[in-house]
């Protein structure tokens with residue numbers, strides 16, 4: 001599917017790594033001006049883009065869990081570009097803890113980045129998105145709909161993000177808001193499961209349980225994101241797009 005986002009302004013949170021970086025690169029390749037934001041400024045500055053596209057790549061530090069940072073970042077976008085065509089709420093992290101172990105710090109951190117941040121970013125971007133007829137894509141997770149050990153807080157935040165997406169559609173119908181539920185995608189976030197050869201073994205085991213027999217690639221999620229922001233999805237709003245290689249279907253089959 002060919003995408004053309006020439007002249008469009010897109011803001012991606014968590015754009016220095018993994019899925020966010022793949023999304024940001026795909027938008028850049030499709031002609032957009034990309035405001036690539038992340039809390040990890042060094043990683044963001046280390047991202048290399050083609051010289052011919054460099055003036056459309058705007059890297060900015062933004063803590064997606066901070067209301068002040070979000071307000072300041074959106075105000076900057078408005079003053080710099082006067083508009084925004086797409087907001088991609090992608091920033092994330094995972095702290096695996098059983099409910100018995102849950103620490104208040106881990107709850108606050110995950111809640112702030114995974115749920116509070118996307119809510120505040122949507123609120124702050126909405127006036128620009130309503131003027132431009134733009135789109136929001138929230139990156140949730142299949143954790144929102146399946147039970148995974150140690151994921152209680154993460155899953156609850158992601159389930160909240162799925163629900164919030166529907167409220168966005170109800171209260172702001174001019175902006176198409178959709179949510180993607182990725183499955184197991186091979187990015188640095190999987191280090192929450194382990195390191196080195198132990199992690200590689202976990203990945204192989206996971207792949208064996210996925211109907212498509214491989215982990216997802218960050219670009220698998222990027223393609224779905226561009227689709228949802230494009231004219232090909234002009235009538236798609238409030239969709240929950242599962243991109244998981246079939247994991248959810250297998251889970252149901254085994255119940």
Ligand code: NAI
Nearest residue numbers: 014017018019039063064090091092141184185187188189
């Ligand atoms: P990643 O670890 O490769 O990238 C996450 C990025 O978010 C990093 O660049 C990190 O610096 C940034 N980030 C973390 N806290 C931030 C904050 N407060 N403000 C701004 N940026 C912040 O992980 P990945 O896999 O690319 O994750 C992206 C999104 O996809 C997350 O929301 C994650 O929950 C979601 N996801 C990932 C899955 C996977 O298997 N990789 C599965 C389902 C959902």
